[in-house]
Amino acid sequence: MIVVTGATGNVGRALVDRLLAAGRPVRALTRDPARAGLPGRAEVVAFRPDDPAALFAGATHVFLYVQAVTAPLLAAAREHGVRHAVLLSSGLVQEGADETHPIHVMHATAEQHIRDSGLAWTFLRPNGFATNALQYAPQIRAGGDTVRGVYAGALSAPIHEDDIAAVAERVLLDDGHEGAVHRLTGPAAIGNAEQVAAIGDALGRKLTFVEVDPAEAGPDLFPHVPPGMLGRLLDSVAQTVGTPPEITGTVEELTGTPARAFDRWARDHAADFRP
Template sequence: MIVVTGATGNVGRALVHRLLAAGRPVRALTRDPQRAALPDGAEVVRLRSDDPAALFGGATAVFLYAHPETADLLTAARAHGVRQVVLLSSAIIEEGADETHPIHVMHATVERQIRDSGLDWTFLRPGGFATNALQWAPQIRAGDTVRGVFAGALSAPIHEDDIAAVAERALLDGGHEGAAHRLTGPVATTNAEQVAAIGAAVGRELTFVEADPREAGTELYPHVPPQMLERLLRTFEESVGVPPEITDTVEKLTGTPARPFARWARDHTADFGGAA
């Protein structure tokens, strides 16, 4: 049995589908099983810290997101026989990184807890997610203009299913113990180019209109805590015109090249108001 936390998230959901297709039993943890809409083959369980046996009983491996409750989950998992953990971490963990950055602090803390747990571990450190472009979906469904910050910010966005494909291999194959896999998409693309690719996917010409981050930051990122927003915007600004890291890890570990952003856009046309 493999336990998948965050099973209704973009990566977790894709991983559940992959593990079931591989014939592996999956226990999908979610805070709202009634709304999970996961495949019938998955054992869907409410994430409750007061019943660890229901979460981890009979399981041998777990896929984790970085989360404030990770330490308690690790203790419960080990107590119930789990021996392997694959963590969805972040590419922000690297030599020379700003260790005071809130995102770094969160992921570095969880990585340390896992190293100290005594479990076999594998860390997945993806860069920018292609799914971050879903922030533009309401504007694209409403019209042909996307207002955002830093049109020239460069990244190599990775398809969520490519991350799930690497997680699948780390969970099912040997040889990944103690590895930290850095994952990216195959091509650098600007924010403006991503919007254009979404337009091509939905059959409309879209225009990216750059906004002043000092004025639009709170409006465009309402769910980002204020103490983190300034650092996040600074990170975006620092990526303008700067080529991002690009790895071939997805292809090396899965045998299939990472999918470009244009493919991700075509896979998500329905999210932007296009035909599925």
Template sequence: MIAVTGATGNIGRALVHRLLAAGAPVRALTRDPQRAALPEGADVVRVPQTDPADPADPTGPASVFDGVTRVFLYAQAAHLLPAARAAGVRHVVLLSSSIIHEGADDPTHPIHIMHARVEQQLRDSGLDFTFLRPGAFATNALQYAPQIRAGHTDIRGVYADGLTAPIHEDDIAAVAERALLDTGHEGAVHRLTGPEAISNADQITAIGRATGRDLRFVETPPGEAGAELFPHVPPHMLDRLLRTFADTVGTPPEITPTVEKITGTPARTFTQWATDHTADFHN
């Protein structure tokens, strides 16, 4: 049995579908099973939201891992690690971040701190682990969806020339699938990116083409960027995140062949992602 945390998220949902299609038994952990809308073949279970005081308690968090040997773990669900270990889980595939790059990273960055802490917990746990360290998510472009759905054609954002190599969420799920089902990934660190660099302005152009709209990126000064442009970013992290975005201007992003090497299929472009997500930009 494979447990998937964050099963209703972009990556978790794609992974559940992939594992079921491969014939693997899946336990999907979610905060609200009644609204999860996951495939019938998944064993959908409510994920405990508090730290397990007693992982051996049969009515507590450990019970969600009964019969589970492998886990796909979001860093935000790290409080479940003791329960997973107590229940006999052997291998954890962690969704980490490419911001961790030994010798070339900033250990004070809040995203680094969160993921590095969980990586160390796994190293210390005695469990087999695989770290997936994706770069920019293509789904970050959904931050523009409210403006586009509202009918705007001038789309506000920061750093028009910022370059990333955004990765399709299903490509991350495809690598996670192989790490969970195949041998040889124990102890591995997989850095994941999309296949090409694209600017923020060109992302808007690609979304416009996919949706049949003539969209234009309008650069907003970072000092004027706030909750309207970054509704899901905690206020205390926004300034540091904006500085990270500033560093992408004029700096070619890391591009890795990892997706194709592991899955046998080339990573999808941002243009393909935009085509796959046209419905997200329509009312």
């Protein structure tokens, strides 16, 4: 049995689908099973850390997202037979990183809890997610031809969430990944303005990126970013303007299939940008 936390998230849902397709039993943990909309073949269980037997009994592997990680939860997983924990961490955790950055602190702390747990572990450290472009969806669904955002020339190599899930599948099903750290990116650099143009192409529309002064950026442009974290996020994005991003071949090395480019992600998610 493989336990997947965050099973209704972008990566978790894709991973559940992949594991079921591979014929593996999956226990999908979610806060609200009634509204999860997960496949019927998955064992969907409410994520209640106070009932560890319901979460982990009979399981050997667990896929974790960072907010789920606590020392007591890991101890309970080990007590109930889990041997291997795979964490969806962050590319911000690396040598020479700003260790005061809140995203770094969150993920590095989770990694340390797992190292201290006695479980075998594997850390997946993706850089920017292609799904971050969903921040533009409200503007695009409204029907205009311009999209406001910060730093048109900020470069990243955004990764498709299903490519992360494909790597997680291999790490969970194949031997030899214990103690490994896998850095994950998309296959090519693309700027923010180019991302918006690619979304427009997927929709059959011509969209134009309009750069906004970062000092004027707020919740309307970053609705999913906690206010206390927005300033540090904008600082991080500013550092990527004109700077070639890290690009790894890890997705292809581990899955045998090249990572998908952003335009493919835009086509896969075109419905998310339509009214």
